[in-house]
Amino acid sequence: MNIGILGGGQLGRMLLQAAANYDVTTHVLENDTNCPAAHLCHHFTLGNIQDYDTVYAFGKNLDALTIEIEAVNVEALEQLEKEGVKVYPTPAAIKIIKNKILQKQFYQTNEIPTSAFHITNMQTDLIMHVNFFPAVHKLGEGGYDGKGVQIINTEHEIALGFNGPSVLEQKVSIAKEIALIVGMDAKGETIIYPPAEMIFDPVYNLLDYQLSPARLEQKQLWKAEAIARKVVTSLQSPGLFAIELFIDTAGDIWVNETAPRVHNSGHHTIEANYSSQYDMLLRILLNYPLGNTSPILPSAIVNIIGSEGYNGNVFYEGLDEVLGMENVFVHLYGKKITKPGRKMGHVTIISSDYQDLTHKANKIKHTLKAIAK
Ligand code: ADP
16 A cells, blocks of 8 residues: 655654554655655655645555645645545645635534634725724635734734735634544544643743643533534545634634644644554554544643754754653654754653643753754
8 A cells, every 4th residue: 555645744754653553655745855754754755745746746656645734736636536546635625724714614604613704805905894803814825833823903903914815813812722633534434532722831922832631621522522523524524633722711612723634733642542643544544443542641742942042953952851751752853953943843741640741841841952052
């Protein structure tokens, strides 16, 4: 069985690690020979995942194809699907999710709760919606990792908005951000992982660390699970999906966005759940029975981000100390060069005690640094 991954980042790298457990030949397409996944696959192809001819040529002799990022050439995937290549998630699902306007309209059509919105084409269109502020302006396509997302609190901030097709969403008064991972196989059977909750740094508003299972009331958990499942069954696509939800200060739950792929919020499932998100996606691609999503122990994830003021060959300060901690698992992505803010790796902690998780997460954040020497 020949399996292809579009994109060779850290998610692709971890998918390949899980693939080593199965009898598959792996192929990766990425435009950088030093990408995290390049040296872990059987066949690496250098090329642009957004180019029709490149994606088509890469996929045409494969049995199954998946993605680790949604910025891919969907038209080539549609053609490959027509010719009998198994493409999970389906090109139709990627098309909806890839564009934030289509994604919002999809939630609305399927009666999935999401914040109210308007569509804009020019920054000046925002003038028509001053009564809608405070709002969040999101570029339809091309945004990534918070770039392409802008909070607009008042009419004086209109100049911060985007030119080009975008959505203007009502700003949710967020009490908690959670993410759920749902898998669906070709028969339409679904599995769901316990939600993860994001803990933000109140000063920098950056993701500080993540805890899973999220601490939720039973009713909120059921509601969140029902919404996440509905997103995937409405997309009608086999594959693995991460659904990011907001719980607002009134306790209501809204879908923020969906990723049609393995996701950062599921890194912990390697050590903390019986079947990891990566193993699960492979089972789905290979038509094997779905795995067990139950947690073995609660977990936390701390990201290793390139420290401010350092550019160059990476050196991990404090690595020995962190590796010496109990039930702590370090994952480095094999990136040679560090830059401020670059994601270099993550650390998973497992423990039956949430206080222990929080304590260790803070310790690791202050001990392990990606710097340049
Ligand atoms: P990206 O696709 O770049 O990850 P998101 O759409 O997830 O961007 O937005 C990034 C962050 O901005 C969210 O995690 C959340 O904290 C904030 N945000 C996004 N949409 C809203 C909203 N409608 N109301 C309030 N905050 C929001």
